[in-house]
Amino acid sequence: MSANVNGAKHLTMDSPLGLIAVSAVEEGLTHVHMGVEEVKGAWGPEEPTPVLEAALEQLEAYFAGALTEFDLPLAAGGTDFQCRVWAALRTVPYGVTVSYGDIAREVGNPAAVRAVGLANGSNPIGIVVPCHRVIGANGKLTGYAGGVWRKEWLLALERGEQSLFAV
Structure with missing residues (x-):
């Protein structure tokens, strides 16, 4: 699925792996972009949504060693x-x-x-x-x-x- 999705939004976070951006549409998470050096316009506006906020919370908990399984709606497209x-x-x-x-x-x-x-x-x-x-x-x-x-x-x-x- 291309990151240029109608209605996509994104948020960023600092992580032990560098800057991460998460992208989502209303239905769910579409991308976790690692090693981000610049935010891409194709990811949509930087705007909080319930999916994006949950994704950042769960990623933070994962990096802290407190989360072992993610519970997020996913909307990545593929074959x-x-x-x-x-x-x-x-x-x-x-x-x-x-x-x-x-x-x-x-x-x-x-x-x-x-x-x-x-x-x-x-x-x-x-x-x-x-x-x-x-x-x-x-x-x-x-x-x-x-x-x-x-x-x-x-x-x-x-x-x-x-x-x-x-x-």
Whole structure:
């Protein structure tokens, strides 16, 4: 789904991962933009809505280690396959990692490992839809749209590795 959605609004927040912008339409959250350097007009006006305010509250609680599961209405658009992959990602528990092959099996197409990787990389609602919990079959961290260092940070947060957060 393009960020240029009719009726979209956004809010920003400072986070341990840098500036984050969240975008939403009335129906739900459409994007979590990480590594934001500038606010894009296509995200709509900066204007609070119940969905955006809830998203920021839940993200703050997540970063504080107090939230392990997001409860937000989602309105990201994608192909049927992408939506199935994103739904499967939401079932991966906090602090657990799975492989692309695991997700491919979960969506009923074990041979679709690369397609799962593409759908995972196209996830517009990172963190909330936890694509960071997907790693390579060899246990290695693989690409992450927000940068591999952010993926590593999120996984360390979920594992309770507080030493990573010392300044």
